[in-house]
Amino acid sequence: MTSAQTAVTDYAIARAQDEAFWQAIAARYDIEPGPINFEHGYFGRMSREVLKTYEQHLAYVNRSNAVYVRQRFDTEDSETIRADLASLLEVRPQEVALTRCASESLQSLIRNYNALQPGDQVLISDLDYNSVQSAMRWLAKSRGVEVIEITHKHPASYDSLLAAYRDAFAGHPRLKLMALTHVTHRTGLVMPVQAIASAATEHGVDIILDGAHALGQLDFKLSDLDVAFAGFNLQKWMGAPLSLGFIYVKQDRISAIDPDMGDTRYAPDDILGLAPYGTPNIPALMTLPKVFAEHREIGGSAVKGARLAYLRDLWVREARNMDGIEVLTPDDPRLYCGITSFRFQGHADQPLMTRRLLDEHGIFAVPRVGSACGPCIRITPGFITSADDVARLTHALRSLA
Numbered sequence: 001m002t003s004a005q006t007a008v009t010d011y012a013i014a015r016a017q018d019e020a021f022w023q024a025i026a027a028r029y030d031i032e033p034g035p036i037n038f039e040h041g042y043f044g045r046m047s048r049e050v051l052k053t054y055e056q057h058l059a060y061v062n063r064s065n066a067v068y069v070r071q072r073f074d075t076e077d078s079e080t081i082r083a084d085l086a087s088l089l090e091v092r093p094q095e096v097a098l099t100r101c102a103s104e105s106l107q108s109l110i111r112n113y114n115a116l117q118p119g120d121q122v123l124i125s126d127l128d129y130n131s132v133q134s135a136m137r138w139l140a141k142s143r144g145v146e147v148i149e150i151t152h153k154h155p156a157s158y159d160s161l162l163a164a165y166r167d168a169f170a171g172h173p174r175l176k177l178m179a180l181t182h183v184t185h186r187t188g189l190v191m192p193v194q195a196i197a198s199a200a201t202e203h204g205v206d207i208i209l210d211g212a213h214a215l216g217q218l219d220f221k222l223s224d225l226d227v228a229f230a231g232f233n234l235q236k237w238m239g240a241p242l243s244l245g246f247i248y249v250k251q252d253r254i255s256a257i258d259p260d261m262g263d264t265r266y267a268p269d270d271i272l273g274l275a276p277y278g279t280p281n282i283p284a285l286m287t288l289p290k291v292f293a294e295h296r297e298i299g300g301s302a303v304k305g306a307r308l309a310y311l312r313d314l315w316v317r318e319a320r321n322m323d324g325i326e327v328l329t330p331d332d333p334r335l336y337c338g339i340t341s342f343r344f345q346g347h348a349d350q351p352l353m354t355r356r357l358l359d360e361h362g363i364f365a366v367p368r369v370g371s372a373c374g375p376c377i378r379i380t381p382g383f384i385t386s387a388d389d390v391a392r393l394t395h396a397l398r399s400l401a
């Protein structure tokens with residue numbers, strides 16, 4: 001780490017613990033009264049200011065209609081917004097195309113990846129997102145490839161995750177393409193993307209990275225990850241209006257992805273051709289500069305991520321010592337973020353226990369299945385979560401365990 005990076009980390013860690021600062025951030029959001037929300041993983045709230053900006057753009061686009069959209073938005077303003085996104089990501093504007101969500105972005109990349117021949121192999125794991133797994137399995141039918149499915153060891157470690165991919169590369173010489181999830185929605189486990197990408201490159205395997213949960217809560221530089229293809233959304237940890245995502249393709253790899261469904265509006269090397277056709281949510285797109293400004297003003301992903309990880313540590317530290325609770329997500333700081341899953345060991349039915357958390361303790365969370373490590377309950381704090389909310393959670397866990 002450089003000294004500048006260490007200074008950013010120290011600042012972020014100090015900020016993360018500053019309850020008064022986060023109380024002021026929480027006051028920027030309107031909150032419906034109800035249970036304590038530990039399911040901020042679905043989508044983020046817009047701040048009052050972002051919502052106001054969105055509503056203003058909605059009213060303006062509704063008033064001005066195609067006269068504004070055709071003459072200004074389509075020609076100039078959409079490009080300014082794309083450049084703003086590129087600047088946030090520290091990539092070239094030609095490397096990003098806005099879409100309607102992460103699934104749309106990832107499905108376009110998977111569907112249009114043109115380097116597969118019948119008999120090639122593609123790879124997914126038990127921790128990938130369902131719609132990504134099914135899109136990769138669909139390649140078997142549409143391209144005649146074989147789908148290799150691996151399951152990760154539990155508990156996972158940095159070495160076990162890397163070894164699982166290394167073994168898969170060594171054991172399947174016809175592997176050409178793999179999905180990789182930066183932060184899995186099942187347990188919040190963070191993949192060592194850079195190390196896996198470096199091993200993949202050695203074996204000539206391309207990665208399509210699912211960054212749905214990474215952007216805004218993990219402090220990373222996209223170009224440092226060494227992946228050529230990625231899909232993201234903007235509604236989770238960036239706090240943008242619903243209905244926005246984007247595709248990233250490293251500039252020198254654009255020829256590996258065909259324009260979506262043969263879209264001929266753009267040159268074949270223009271990433272805009274990868275965004276599935278359709279009228280987008282224009283007022284939501286127009287709100288993005290405000291969203292990015294607010295994100296930067298709070299301290300960016302470094303501060304937001306440090307806060308979420310700090311709140312996670314508060315409950316996990318207690319829960320690790322509770323009889324009857326198994327925390328599934330490892331404590332290696334390289335492998336976790338704000339999202340962490342656990343299970344009640346003495347109770348077989350995790351959905352029932354999720355219901356009891358809500359009914360008996362006013363804690364809202366979601367059960368998760370699908371990973372090889374078994375059913376669990378996912379806890380996801382947000383930017384309105386306080387240390388007191390976490391104390392309510394640990395009390396609930398102790399009494400239900």
Ligand SMILES: Cc1ncc(COP(=O)(O)O)c(C=O)c1O
Nearest residue numbers: 101102103104129185210212233
């Ligand atoms: C890991 C992961 N990938 C992809 C998605 C899909 O994102 P979107 O709803 O933007 O399509 C999600 C949504 O929760 C997710 O958690």
